[in-house]
Amino acid sequence: MNHQQAQSKMTDVMEKFLNLSSKKLPDDVYDKLKECRDAETSEMQKVIYDTYFDNLNKALELDRPCCQDTGLLHFYMKCGSEFPYMAVVEQALHDATAKSTYSAPLRQNTVNYFEERNTGDNTGERMPWLHWDIVPGSSDLEICAYFAGGGCCLPGCARVFTPSDGYAAIIKYVFDAVAGLGINACPPLIVGVGLGHNMENAAVLSKMAYLRPLGTHHPHPKGKKLEQDLLAGLNKLGIGAQGIPGNRVAMAVHVESSARHTATIAVGVNVACYAHRRGFITFHNDLSYDIKSFKGVTL
Template identity: 75%
Template sequence: MDKHEAKTKLANIMEKFIGLACKRLPDDVYAKLKELREREESEIQKVIYDTYFDNLDKALKLNRPACQDTGLLHFYINCGSEFKYIGIVEAALREAVANATVSAPLRQNAVNYFEERNTEDNTGERMPWIHWEIVPDNDELEICVYFAGAGCCLPGRAQVFKPSDGYAAIIKYVFDAVSDLGLNACPPFVVGVGLGHNVENAAVLSKMAYLRPLGTTHAHPKGAKLERDLLEGLNSLGIGAQGLPGKQVAMEVHVESSARHTATIAVGVSVSCYMHRRGFIKFNNDLEFDFSKSYKGVSI
């Protein structure tokens, strides 16, 4: 397959995958929402969850996005150093997004700065947003697509503290950010916390954290404990689905970290919403694909 054929093939597959992922929650998120519904006790919480599931069923039956805000398209890519079509990936994703805007359909959300003009196909300057990681000695391409909505993940926060503020500053910052950002999102959400050394890397880590599959934990036992403690604390605020009184404002808290400078502590917070539409798809060097990590028993 030459590069032109590969680009067309990848774009076509990704257009269909975007169409799937904007309508169907990934299996782990759907299962988590079912679990939370059973744990809530108040009648109003059960009604909200039932409405969520009804909405998700109707999205599939009517073949339309499960929430009107299909967001800006973010792609987080793990690309093997031996994946042979690396050069056409970005162009294929732009084409896929533009075509999926019509075929899915997606709401037209991308606006160019300085011209104040909606581009009408969800592409634009550095849009879709693509984050690359190169995986050594690997020949696969894994793409995570995320529909980054304006009420949830786009208004994230990041700040740099001094070590003299102590690690307690991290906890306060996360609680302040979640109780503020959570007002705009539709809970329950996944909270991503990035611990790093500057604003940029803490923000990126917070995004990587909330993309992690549910049920996974930070690699360090203390990081995993921090995740559990933050979840327990946030879920004791008395906020439930849709911000009404309830027992669970968060599905999970995920922490990702990097080493920090001796004189900085940086924290980033990203909050999703119950419509946590993120899908993983993996390609080999023949562009054969598999998305069973996110959706089992489904085809496109």
């Protein structure tokens, strides 16, 4: 397959994958929402969850996105150093985004700063947003596609503390972020926490954290314990679905970390909403593909 054929095939597959991912929640998220519903005791919370599930079922039945805010498209990639079509990936994702905007359809959300005009097809300056990690020796390309809605972006924040503030500053910062603007993001949330050495590496890590499949944990036992303790604590805030009183403000807390500078403690917080539209697809070196986030689907 030459590069032109590869670009066309990848565009076609990704357009269909985006259309699907805008309408159907990943299996792990759907299952976790059922668990959250079971943990709620108030009638109002049950009604909200029933409405969520009704909405999700209707999105599939009517072939429409499951939330009106289909966000801006982000692609987080793990690209094998031996993947033969790296050169065409960016253009294929750009074209798939533009096509999906009309075929899904996705809401036209993208505005370039200095023109103040909607681009009309969800492509624009550095948009869709691409993040590349290179995997030495692999010939696969794993793409995580994420629809970044406005409400989920609002609570995002990052800050650098001094060691004298102590690790307790991290906990307070996460609680303040979730208790402050977190309810704008249609709870129950997936809370991503990034621990790093400066603002941008903590922010990127917090994003990678909430993209992780549910049920996975930080590899260090203390990192895993931090995730569990934060989740238990946040769920005692008395906030439930849609920010109304309840037992589950969060489906999960995920932590990702890097080493820090001796003089800094940096923390980033990013949240994802109940309609956590993120899909994993892996292309092999012949452009055959596997979809990990949804069982039994064909594009």
